[in-house]
Amino acid sequence: KPTNAAVFNNWGAKYAVQRASPLVCPNQGLANELSILCRDRELEGLSKNALAYERAIGIIKSYPKVITSDTFKSDLTKLPSLGAKTQTKILEYIDQGHVNEAQATLASERYQSLSLFTSIYGIGPTKARQFYGMGMRTIADLERYYDIPPSPDPERPRPPEVVTEVLKGLDVVSGFTPNGKPIRDEGRASELSVPVGIVLKDELDVRIPRAEVEEMRDVVLHELEELQPGCVSTIVGGYRRGKPMSNDVDIVISHSDYTKGKDIIPGLCKRLTAQLYRKGLVTHIMHLSGFHAHNALREEHWDSLEKALTVFKLPPSENNPVRIHRRVDLIFALPESYWTAVIGWSGSKMFQRDLRLWAKQEKGMKFDSVGLTRRHDSKRFLPKTEEEVFQILGLPWIDPTMRNV
Numbered sequence: 134k135p136t137n138a139a140v141f142n143n144w145g146a147k148y149a150v151q152r153a154s155p156l157v158c159p160n161q162g163l164a165n166e167l168s169i170l171c172r173d174r175e176l177e178g179l180s181k182n183a184l185a186y187e188r189a190i191g192i193i194k195s196y197p198k199v200i201t202s203d204t205f206k207s208d209l210t211k212l213p214s215l216g217a218k219t220q221t222k223i224l225e226y227i228d229q230g231h232v233n234e235a236q237a238t239l240a241s242e243r244y245q246s247l248s249l250f251t252s253i254y255g256i257g258p259t260k261a262r263q264f265y266g267m268g269m270r271t272i273a274d275l276e277r278y279y280d281i282p283p284s285p286d287p288e289r290p291r292p293p294e295v296v297t298e299v300l301k302g303l304d305v306v307s308g309f310t311p312n313g314k315p316i317r318d319e320g321r322a323s324e325l326s327v328p329v330g331i332v333l334k335d336e337l338d339v340r341i342p343r344a345e346v347e348e349m350r351d352v353v354l355h356e357l358e359e360l361q362p363g364c365v366s367t368i369v370g371g372y373r374r375g376k377p378m379s380n381d382v383d384i385v386i387s388h389s390d391y392t393k394g395k396d397i398i399p400g401l402c403k404r405l406t407a408q409l410y411r412k413g414l415v416t417h418i419m420h421l422s423g424f425h426a427h428n429a430l431r432e433e434h435w436d437s438l439e440k441a442l443t444v445f446k447l448p449p450s451e452n453n454p455v456r457i458h459r460r461v462d463l464i465f466a467l468p469e470s471y472w473t474a475v476i477g478w479s480g481s482k483m484f485q486r487d488l489r490l491w492a493k494q495e496k497g498m499k500f501d502s503v504g505l506t507r508r509h510d511s512k513r514f515l516p517k518t519e520e521e522v523f524q525i526l527g528l529p530w531i532d533p534t535m536r537n538v
C-alpha cells in the first residue's frame with residue numbers, strides 16, 4: 134500500500150506520525166550535525182534537551198527541499214518545535230556547512246569516551262559517565278577494569294577464535310535444564326552482560342547487510358517451525374524501515390491461529406531460545422523474559438511482551454566459513470497484539486513515541502506494543518492488520534520506509 138500522499142507535504146505537523154520521514158533526507162548534513170548535539174545531551178542524561186533536539190531533527194527529516202536562508206525564513210521560523218537556539222544553529226549550518234558546537238562536541242574527550250562506552254552492549258549513559266568519572270577513557274581501560282585479556286595485537290580486533298576463547302567463562306546463561314529452564318548464576322547476569330559486550334564489541338560493531346538479516350531469520354524460523362508449527366513473523370526494526378545495514382535483527386513472532394495462539398505463545402520465547410541455545414545458534418542470552426528481572430540493559434520503557442535479547446551466530450557455510458556474533462531480539466506477541474507489536478518494534482523510536490503521544494493527547498487512547506485501548510472505558514481494539522491500527526488511530530497510512538524520523 135503506498136504512503137498517503139498528503140503526509141509528504143505535512144512537514145510542519147506537530148506529531149512525527151503525521152509526516153513522511155525518509156531514510157535519507159535533502160537536509161541530511163544538517164540533521165547529522167544536530168544529531169551530534171542530541172546524542173551529547175542523551176549521554177549527559179539531559180533527556181529533555183535531547184528530546185527537543187530530536188523533535189527539531191524530526192521536522193528537518195520530513196522537510197522536502199534543501200533549506201536555504203529564504204526557505205528557512207518563509208517556512209521554518211514560525212514552527213514551535215524549532216526554538217531560538219536551534220534556529221541559530223540551523224542558520225550557522227546554512228552559512229558555514231557545519232554547526233560550531235557540534236564540531237566542538239565531536240572533538241571533546243568526554244563526548245568521545247562516552248560515545249565509545251555506550252557503543253558497548255550493556256553500557257548506557259549512566260554507567261558510561263560513572264566509568265568516565267573513575268578516570269577511564271578507552272576500551273583498554275574497561276578491559277583492565279573487568280580483567281579481560283587484551284587483544285593479542287592492540288592495533289587489531291581479536292580474531293573470531295580468540296573471541297570464542299575469551300568468552301568461555303563469561304556466559305550469562307550456562308545451559309538449560311531438559312524442560313527448558315535456563316541455568317544461570319543468579320545476580321551475575323547483569324554483571325556479566327558488560328564484559329560479554331566488551332569482548333564482542335568489535336564483532337557487534339559490524340553492520341548486518343539485509344541478505345544476512347534474512348538468512349538469520351530463515352534459520353530462526355526453521356527451528357521455530359520444528360518446535361511449533363503455524364507461527365507467523367515479521368522482521369521489524371531498522372530492516373523494515375529500509376536500512377541497508379542493521380545493528381541488530383529484531384523479529385516479532387506470533388501464531389496464525391487466533392484462538393490456539395493464546396495457549397501457544399506464552400512460554401514459546403523460552404522454548405525457542407532454549408532450542409537455539411542447545412543448537413549453538415544462540416551463544417549468549419543477555420535478557421530473557423521472566424529470568425533476568427533486573428533490567429540493566431535498556432534505560433527506556435519496556436513493554437510487557439515476552440522477549441529474548443540474544444547473541445546469535447550463523448553456522449559456517451561454503452561462502453562464509455567464518456561467521457561473527459550478531460545481536461538478535463525475538464519478541465513474542467499474542468495474535469491480538471501482533472500488529473501493534475509489529476508497529477511498535479518497527480520504530481523508529483521517535484515514531485513510536487509520537488504514536489503513543491498522538492493516541493493519548495488527540496484520541497484519548499493508549500497505544501503500546503501490546504495493544505490499543507480507549508482510555509475512558511478501557512475498550513480494547515483488536516486490529517487484524519497494520520493498516521487497521523492507523524485507521525483506528527485516525528492517522529493516514531505511512532509505509533514503514535517513511536517512518537525514519
Ligand code: DGT
Nearest residue numbers: 370371379380381434435436477478479480481482
Ligand atoms: P538498528 O540500530 O539498526 O537496530 O535500528 P533499530 O531501529 O532496529 O533499533 P533497535 O533495534 O534498537 O529497536 C527497534 C525498534 O524497537 C525501535 O525503533 C523501538 C523498538 N524498541 C526497542 N527497544 C524497545 C523496548 O525496550 N521497548 C519497546 N516497547 N520498544 C522497543
Ligand code: MG
Nearest residue numbers: 370371381383
Ligand atoms: Mg534493530
